Amino acid sequence: MSKHVLALEQFDRQQLQSFVDRAIELKSERKQGVRHEQLAGRTICLLFDKPSTRTRVSFEAAMYGLGGNVIFMSSKDSQLGRGEPLKDTARVLARYVDGIVVRTFGQEIVEELARYSDVPVINALTDLYHPCQILSDVMTVIEKKGALENLKIVWIGDGNNMANSWIEAAAIFGFSLTLACPQGFDPDEKVLARSKERATQSITLLRDPGEAIKDADVVNVDVWASMGQEDEQEERLELFQPYQLNRELLAKAKDDAVVLHCLPAHRGEEITEDVLEGPQSVAFDQAENKMHIHKALLDQFID
Numbered sequence: 001m002s003k004h005v006l007a008l009e010q011f012d013r014q015q016l017q018s019f020v021d022r023a024i025e026l027k028s029e030r031k032q033g034v035r036h037e038q039l040a041g042r043t044i045c046l047l048f049d050k051p052s053t054r055t056r057v058s059f060e061a062a063m064y065g066l067g068g069n070v071i072f073m074s075s076k077d078s079q080l081g082r083g084e085p086l087k088d089t090a091r092v093l094a095r096y097v098d099g100i101v102v103r104t105f106g107q108e109i110v111e112e113l114a115r116y117s118d119v120p121v122i123n124a125l126t127d128l129y130h131p132c133q134i135l136s137d138v139m140t141v142i143e144k145k146g147a148l149e150n151l152k153i154v155w156i157g158d159g160n161n162m163a164n165s166w167i168e169a170a171a172i173f174g175f176s177l178t179l180a181c182p183q184g185f186d187p188d189e190k191v192l193a194r195s196k197e198r199a200t201q202s203i204t205l206l207r208d209p210g211e212a213i214k215d216a217d218v219v220n221v222d223v224w225a226s227m228g229q230e231d232e233q234e235e236r237l238e239l240f241q242p243y244q245l246n247r248e249l250l251a252k253a254k255d256d257a258v259v260l261h262c263l264p265a266h267r268g269e270e271i272t273e274d275v276l277e278g279p280q281s282v283a284f285d286q287a288e289n290k291m292h293i294h295k296a297l298l299d300q301f302i303d
Contacts, residue, residue: 004114005122005297006107008131008168009194016172020139022296023289030065030292038303039068042098046072046124047089047113049104054263054287055124055132059101062294068302071097075104090116099302102126120301127161127226128188132297133262134165136289138173140282141218143289144258148175149201154216154253155179156209157243157270158236159187162222162262170203171195178204180212182239209243216253220260221245221270237269246272250280258282 002010026036044063046056060070079089090113093100099120102110107128114121123131138148145151153170155163159181167187170177171194179187186192186205196203206212213219224240225233245259259275261283267273276283 003120003301004117005120005131005301006110006114007123007129008134008165008172009198011172013172013174016135016138016169019135019293019296019300020142022299023135023139023292024143026295026299027289027292036065036295037067038299039063039066039098041068042302043069043071043096044099044101044298044302045093045097046070046101046103047075047078047093048072048102048124049075049109050125052103052124054290055103058287058291059124059294059298062291062298065291066295066298068098068298086112087116089113090121091118094118099298122297122301125161128164128191129168130161130165130262131168132293133162133290134169135297136293137166137220137260137262137286138169139289139293140260140286141258143285144282145217148173151217152176152178152215153218153220154213155181155220156212156245156249157181157221157240158185158224158226159205160222160226162220163187164191166220167191167195167203170201171199174200176201176203178202178206178212178216180206180209180243182243183207185239209249210252213249213252216257218258218260219245219250219253222262223264223266224270240270244270244272245275247274250275256280260286263287 063070094117101122101124103124105127107126110123155166164187224236259281265276
């Protein structure tokens, strides 16, 4: 097994399933009041280029919940902000901490940090991938629906980092995935091609959200303009309007379909208030599960 978590495609199904199973176990033990101390005396560094609520707090809570310590550092507050080479930062941090959790823009940044780091590097989000988030989403689907194999999972909206990691997850876990994206906003071509070669079930890219969502068991949406795309917000609002998850569109899915949103949500844009707050939404269970997945990953890779 790789000592880093850079993308889901590094792992096989058994390995990814073991992370989810461990997260479910840790979640159950936490509810029973079991205290975990296996990472006592260990420290991770959160090295973040992008703002965060859930990812930062869930990683901090996860590490503290395992008895460990956390150092948070934004790149602008480090020598990276003054041009220090990534390889120097990686080699120095690896002598201070037991793991580096990175939230940044380019995938090449986490890959270079991993190349020079002697301790695990975990991708907490790049513009290309969001592997930890998708693992917590998969965990949520398993909790709500059971086995993944017979489910139709649907992605509606931008073919962003979340979509890319969902595509990788579909290929590895072996479930059917249908994506509906506007023309010009498709997932990464290379990610899609590699995943289709590996997949045992269909991975389908459509334009019509109504066709995509038909008979869906799981419906997943995200914001229309991700961090770094704020200047495209107005243009995207008009272009993506047909992809809004509202009651009318959701009615085409199965009656017991669940709705995922990784948050933060722009109510009235990619999802309506009544859907996000409705009985089919599991967005806040999904948000909680980030902490449990992060615990499982830290337990595996730091311990």
